[in-house]
Amino acid sequence: MRRAYGALHRLGHAHSIEVFDASAPGPRLVGGLYGVALGNAFFAESMFSAESGGSKVALAALARRLHGWGWPLIDAQVENDHLVSLGAEALPRREFLAQVSRLVAAPDPPGPWSARFRPMHASDLSS
Secondary structure, eight states, X not given: OHHHHHHHHHTTOEEEEEEEETTSSSOEXXXXXXXXXXXXXXXXXXXXXXXXXXXXXXXXXXXXXXXXXXXXXXXXXXXXHHHHHTTOOOOOHHXXXXXXXXXXXXXXXXXXXXXXXXXXXXXHHHO
């Protein structure tokens, strides 16, 4: 899996969003998520939190950035209370498949997101 995701990352498809606590002596990783982008759709694979809310901040940052790029869908794959509390909505299968078919057909943005996904601060998420 690590080799596969490394290859997908080098192709510009696999991405991770990391959340760091900058107030600690030296930045400390406190949460994040990773997944695969195809066309204009993001398929989230997994989230983690080393501190409460770390994954929520990563998801909020991802949603903010993708919204700004005009990407309307993050596939969270499995509906659960945590994601619903963050605003996730289940789509009927037919609608989901239609959206995914259209979105993955869009041209892939070139390369890694690090050039496009500038660092964000908590204040960027509240506006």
